[in-house]
Amino acid sequence: MMIHWKIGTAALLSAALVGGTAAFLAATPLFAQETVKLELWSRQDPSGPLRPGNVVKAAERLNKELEAEGSPKRVEVVVRESPAKGFDDDALQLLKVFGIGEGPDMFIAAHEWICAFQEDGFVLKLDDYIAKYPQHFGTIFPSLWSSAKCPDGTYAIPQDAEARMFFYNKKLLREAGYDDAFIDSMPERTLSGDLTMDELLDIAKQVVEKTEAQYGVLHRPNKGPDYIMAFNAYGNDFADPETGKLLLERDKLAAAFGWFERGVKEGVIPANNTAMEFDALRKEFYTGNAAFWMYGIWDLGSVAFPTYGLPQDEEAFFKDWGWIAGPAAEKGGSPVSLTHPIVYVIAADTKEPELAVRLLGHASAADLNTDHAVTTTHLGIKPEQLEDPRYAEAWPLARATELLKITKFLPNNAQFGELNGIIYAGIQGVESGRLSAQEAADFVIEEASSGLEDVIVK
Amino acid sequence: MATIADELTIERRGHAASAARRRTNFVIFLGPAIVLTVLFFVVPVIIDIAVSFTDLGRSLRITEFTTEQYEKVFRSDRRLTQVIGLTFIYVFGTLAIFNVTFGLILAITTTAIRNVSGSFFRGVWLLPRMSPSVLYILLWLWAVSPTEAGLVNQVLMQAFGLDAPLDLLTSAPIALIVISNGFIGASMGMIIFTAAIRGIPEHLFHAAAVDGAGTFATIRFITLPALRWPISFVTIYQTLSLLVSFEYILLLTKGGPFYDTTVYALYVYRRAFESGQYAYGAALALFLIVIGMVVALIGWRFFDMERLLQRPRIEVH
Numbered sequence: 001m002m003i004h005w006k007i008g009t010a011a012l013l014s015a016a017l018v019g020g021t022a023a024f025l026a027a028t029p030l031f032a033q034e035t036v037k038l039e040l041w042s043r044q045d046p047s048g049p050l051r052p053g054n055v056v057k058a059a060e061r062l063n064k065e066l067e068a069e070g071s072p073k074r075v076e077v078v079v080r081e082s083p084a085k086g087f088d089d090d091a092l093q094l095l096k097v098f099g100i101g102e103g104p105d106m107f108i109a110a111h112e113w114i115c116a117f118q119e120d121g122f123v124l125k126l127d128d129y130i131a132k133y134p135q136h137f138g139t140i141f142p143s144l145w146s147s148a149k150c151p152d153g154t155y156a157i158p159q160d161a162e163a164r165m166f167f168y169n170k171k172l173l174r175e176a177g178y179d180d181a182f183i184d185s186m187p188e189r190t191l192s193g194d195l196t197m198d199e200l201l202d203i204a205k206q207v208v209e210k211t212e213a214q215y216g217v218l219h220r221p222n223k224g225p226d227y228i229m230a231f232n233a234y235g236n237d238f239a240d241p242e243t244g245k246l247l248l249e250r251d252k253l254a255a256a257f258g259w260f261e262r263g264v265k266e267g268v269i270p271a272n273n274t275a276m277e278f279d280a281l282r283k284e285f286y287t288g289n290a291a292f293w294m295y296g297i298w299d300l301g302s303v304a305f306p307t308y309g310l311p312q313d314e315e316a317f318f319k320d321w322g323w324i325a326g327p328a329a330e331k332g333g334s335p336v337s338l339t340h341p342i343v344y345v346i347a348a349d350t351k352e353p354e355l356a357v358r359l360l361g362h363a364s365a366a367d368l369n370t371d372h373a374v375t376t377t378h379l380g381i382k383p384e385q386l387e388d389p390r391y392a393e394a395w396p397l398a399r400a401t402e403l404l405k406i407t408k409f410l411p412n413n414a415q416f417g418e419l420n421g422i423i424y425a426g427i428q429g430v431e432s433g434r435l436s437a438q439e440a441a442d443f444v445i446e447e448a449s450s451g452l453e454d455v456i457v458k
Numbered sequence: 459m460a461t462i463a464d465e466l467t468i469e470r471r472g473h474a475a476s477a478a479r480r481r482t483n484f485v486i487f488l489g490p491a492i493v494l495t496v497l498f499f500v501v502p503v504i505i506d507i508a509v510s511f512t513d514l515g516r517s518l519r520i521t522e523f524t525t526e527q528y529e530k531v532f533r534s535d536r537r538l539t540q541v542i543g544l545t546f547i548y549v550f551g552t553l554a555i556f557n558v559t560f561g562l563i564l565a566i567t568t569t570a571i572r573n574v575s576g577s578f579f580r581g582v583w584l585l586p587r588m589s590p591s592v593l594y595i596l597l598w599l600w601a602v603s604p605t606e607a608g609l610v611n612q613v614l615m616q617a618f619g620l621d622a623p624l625d626l627l628t629s630a631p632i633a634l635i636v637i638s639n640g641f642i643g644a645s646m647g648m649i650i651f652t653a654a655i656r657g658i659p660e661h662l663f664h665a666a667a668v669d670g671a672g673t674f675a676t677i678r679f680i681t682l683p684a685l686r687w688p689i690s691f692v693t694i695y696q697t698l699s700l701l702v703s704f705e706y707i708l709l710l711t712k713g714g715p716f717y718d719t720t721v722y723a724l725y726v727y728r729r730a731f732e733s734g735q736y737a738y739g740a741a742l743a744l745f746l747i748v749i750g751m752v753v754a755l756i757g758w759r760f761f762d763m764e765r766l767l768q769r770p771r772i773e774v775h
Contacts, residue, residue, distance in 0.1 A: 092516055092734050099518030120517045272604055272628040418733055432628055432715035450534035
């Protein structure tokens, strides 16, 4: 009897224990669901609101995946917006933020800055993660990955690409006396190396002299990538291919500055281009007061179509407008174009690197990236996006993709951002008549040699 | 005897009490000012000196203590000579043309006319100082816009038949920064000189008039001698103020074209905050502090400010 009672009690207790445990385990995901907040630093940028927007959307997808896996974790993205005017200012600001230990978990940056963060140990090396998640990263164009690398590995995930070019106003060229055959052959002639940088100035000069238009060539009024294209045309690559160190070649620099100098002397580039406002420059070009505008493909979707009402229909657009790559310096030389990928980067000290990688993997999904590409005329990052009918419909993307054959990147050198500031000051010096082309080359070399480290001068 | 001893004790107590009261008063009245001075003037200078001996860069990290920044200042910075020359032109140009001379002219003319009109014109000249700097410079940017829409160009083209619009930001940037700063600086001199002129007893002007003095003689022999101390003060104060301020230049020309309007203080800012070379900026800033102190001391001796601070000089009893 006693034994029976004991067995019965033990059975009851065991049953209660098993049942209780089961009930507790079943209830655990409800009670112990953990929200992981991941902070994303993003510049307020009207030319790419979906760069952070896609990460926020990606959190939903990741959370569904986590739920399906039975993980108690859920991700919430907190976007921290920075008011910086450009990616360079933003990077300098963010370096300080990291420096005082207040860095975010992830950030959006221009690719040439990542090694500056990597040098100080602020960012996470991603090679192993990229290999681990081929479903997210496997099909990203291999060429784009090279913009995400520092000397010892990959530190970023490409978010988009674009193409930079000289837009031109065909109406003004016609008014200046060029026939349609000449005007329509310009892109092809540029790509074959037949149309040169100097011929571009000549055409612009004809426009200024023979039409009401005031300007021949306009370019951005602040530090940025497009004008580097002109330097590339004259053979400046700014990085030593063997060591990756910054490379400055006096003659090639002087040749490139010479193009800007001739532009101003011929009355084609305004001497005060660098003192003008960005919006004013765009207005001059899109309202027919300038022959050429050196900028990038996204300007169509961001400004030209919505603000200045340029025709969105392909045929109508190319009737009066067009673009050419950066021409070669001399006949038979190589034309140039520049792409400037924006990248996602993860902080080295984030508590949840795995989740951050997966989150950005979802943000890089073809459909989300296409949303960004087609709304802001940026190029996609994956071949499968080309099959998306929305992408195919966005003709500027398909047409700009032609330039990728000749495109170059800015060097991924930690000091390039600073060097670019010096180059821009040189352009300002030349255009405003304060420096000759040769003096500008000397100025860049002097400033870079005294302010930057490990600069090779030839 | 006892009474004398008691009296002495009482007197000593009195002395002790007054000494204690003096100390308390010192702490109460000067303490806050001393704390603020130390916190916001002395400590920053010490931090600046410390930072200038490091390699503090764009990510705010110090890896070594070094004299590299000073080597850079003396050896490799080719822009410095130009920057210092420009600063000299800017400070003394603004000071000589506007802050003192024009301030003085405004004070003399607005006190010579009817009180209502005088106050009105002084009010107008105070507007630049009262408006926020960004708004003030926005108006300037519109006024000197290199297009036909710019105010100056509208006037020149429509009233004087100028053919093409002028681009003053490129062709005369130094004149522009002097004028735009001078319009603001003149108002301070104007107010101080006006107050000083009002302090000159009326009967001196009447006496001068009776003696046959004309307007210029009255200014030369009555007004100006009475303004010696305010002029000294305004000169020294505005020199120091112009040496370290650059916000209007940054907003108007961004220091350009090229480095044409980059005065020393703006140069420090551009090096430190636009290039992320904080340690180098600190070394450059230290020289600005030294230059400021030297200028103040020279001014002190030159204008004999010690006498000014002894007792008021403009009142005539």
